[in-house]
Structures are given as structure tokens and as C-alpha cells.
Amino acid sequence: MNNQRIGFIGAGNMATALLRGLLRAQRVTPEQIRISDVDGAKREQCAKAHGVQAAASNAELCAWASTLVLAVKPQSLPGVLKECAASLQPSSLVISIAAGVRSITIGDALASARIVRAMPNTPALVGAGATALCAGPRASASDVEFARSLFDACGRSVVVDETHMDAVTGLSGSGPAYVMLVIESLADGGVAAGLSRETALLLATQTVLGSAQLLLESGEHPATWKDRVTSPGGTTAAGLAALEGGRLRYTIGRAVQHATRRAHELGNR
Numbered sequence: 001m002n003n004q005r006i007g008f009i010g011a012g013n014m015a016t017a018l019l020r021g022l023l024r025a026q027r028v029t030p031e032q033i034r035i036s037d038v039d040g041a042k043r044e045q046c047a048k049a050h051g052v053q054a055a056a057s058n059a060e061l062c063a064w065a066s067t068l069v070l071a072v073k074p075q076s077l078p079g080v081l082k083e084c085a086a087s088l089q090p091s092s093l094v095i096s097i098a099a100g101v102r103s104i105t106i107g108d109a110l111a112s113a114r115i116v117r118a119m120p121n122t123p124a125l126v127g128a129g130a131t132a133l134c135a136g137p138r139a140s141a142s143d144v145e146f147a148r149s150l151f152d153a154c155g156r157s158v159v160v161d162e163t164h165m166d167a168v169t170g171l172s173g174s175g176p177a178y179v180m181l182v183i184e185s186l187a188d189g190g191v192a193a194g195l196s197r198e199t200a201l202l203l204a205t206q207t208v209l210g211s212a213q214l215l216l217e218s219g220e221h222p223a224t225w226k227d228r229v230t231s232p233g234g235t236t237a238a239g240l241a242a243l244e245g246g247r248l249r250y251t252i253g254r255a256v257q258h259a260t261r262r263a264h265e266l267g268n269r
Contacts, residue, residue: 007065009058011037011046014097015071017124021154036061059087070096077101081109095147100267103136114138116147119168122176129155132168170260183208
């Protein structure tokens with residue numbers, strides 16, 4: 001990546017997480033990154049915090065960058081694309097993390113750029129994000145792999161067809177909120193059983209973290225570990241029976257489906 005010049009339009013949480021991950025992993029040097037944001041104070045604060053340069057405008061940033069990351073809210077994207085179209089370098093790589101915006105929409109606005117669309121999630125803020133990427137107009141397989149290497153600096157990534165991006169939004173994009181609700185519910189159960197709030201929340205959080213790490217490192221199916229923990233007639237079996245009786249499996253699956261449908265609706269506005 002020595003010859004890459006990476007520009008970020010937007011200095012919010014996701015842009016900051018990716019920028020920080022790249023620098024922490026030493027994928028690029030601070031001199032290879034510049035940022036722009038409509039909020040001048042946020043732009044300068046982000047630049048100072050990470051030792052990178054702030055661009056005076058989106059147009060200036062587009063003229064400099066070889067790879068441009070669009071890290072703005074979907075409603076702000078049309079105006080940003082108009083600014084970029086006039087100054088973007090020919091055949092630049094543009095990576096969009098604007099939720100719900102189809103790659104063809106960006107490709108039509110930036111006629112010569114190679115477009116990659118990405119959907120990261122909030123755990124990227126602590127280097128544990130899950131990101132799905134897909135190729136858009138004019139993007140090559142090597143463009144997607146390069147984009148993937150950026151997001152791998154703050155978590156793990158997968159490549160999907162764009163037709164699956166709404167499902168990604170419903171699962172991993174919205175998923176942290178579902179997991180937070182599960183952690184909160186586990187802690188509430190612990191408090192009801194007599195634990196202090198602080199102890200219950202710590203145990204619930206670490207249990208979810210450890211269980212996820214166990215799955216990632218073992219590569220085994222979650223049902224395998226569920227069965228290993230469950231003894232006939234034991235405490236876990238009693239707890240699982242309550243969860244199945246409450247249709248937890250169905251309810252979580254339904255949450256993903258509803259969020260997927262909503263992502264599709266928003267993308268078609």
C-alpha cells in the first residue's frame with residue numbers, strides 16, 4: 001500500500017474506526033491519509049488525534065486521493081457525489097459505506113470510478129467489526145480484495161453479491177443491537193437470581209465474548225458447543241427449555257428478516 005493515498009469523506013465513528021485500524025496495523029502511514037468533513041471542528045479534531053492531514057474541501061480531497069472512502073450518511077451522499085464528480089481522479093477506487101445506497105447509484109454519479117460497497121458494523125470501533133463487501137460498477141476482483149484488506153484492519157470481512165447486502169444489514173449491521181439486548185437480558189436474569197447489577201453485567205458480557213471467540217477459533221457449529229455444555233437433566237437443559245418455550249430462536253430469526261426487509265425499503269426510496 002506504499003503508493004496508496006486514502007481519502008475519507010466523513011470523520012464519524014466508522015471512518016475513525018477504519019482510520020485507526022489502518023494506522024494501528026501499520027497498513028499505511030499517516031502521510032497516506034487525509035480526511036474531510038462538513039463539520040470543521042470534527043475534521044480538525046480527528047486529524048489531530050490521528051496525526052493525519054485535514055483537507056480543506058471534498059473537492060481538494062478527491063483531487064488528491066487514489067482511493068476514496070465515502071463515510072457519510074445516506075441522505076448526505078447526493079450532494080457529496082456532485083462535489084466529487086468534478087474533481088475525482090479518473091478511474092479512482094471509491095469505497096462506500098453509506099448504508100442502503102446501491103453501488104449503481106454511486107457508479108452513475110461517478111462515471112469513471114471503480115465502485116466497491118461495504119457494510120461494516122459498530123464493533124469496528126474496538127477492532128472487532130464484521131464487514132461485508134461487494135463489487136460495484138467497474139470494480140475488479142483485486143479492487144474488492146484491496147478494500148477487504150482495509151476493513152480487515154478493524155475486524156473480519158466477507159465478500160457477498162450485492163443482492164445480499166440488505167440481509168447483511170439485517171444480520172451484522174443491526175446485529176450488535178440484538179446482542180446488546182441479549183446481554184442486558186442475561187444480566188437482568190442474574191440480578192433477579194440475586195447477583196449485583198455490576199457482577200451480573202460483567203459475567204453476561206464476558207460470557208458472550210468468550211462464547212463468540214470459542215466459535216471463531218474452533219470453527220465448529222454452535223450446536224456442537226451447546227450440546228457439550230448441556231448435561232441431561234441439568235441446569236443448562238432447564239434454561240434451554242425455557243428459551244425454546246419462549247421461541248427465542250424464531251424471534252431472533254424474525255428480527256433479522258424484519259430488519260432485512262426494512263433495509264430493502266430504505267434502499268428503494
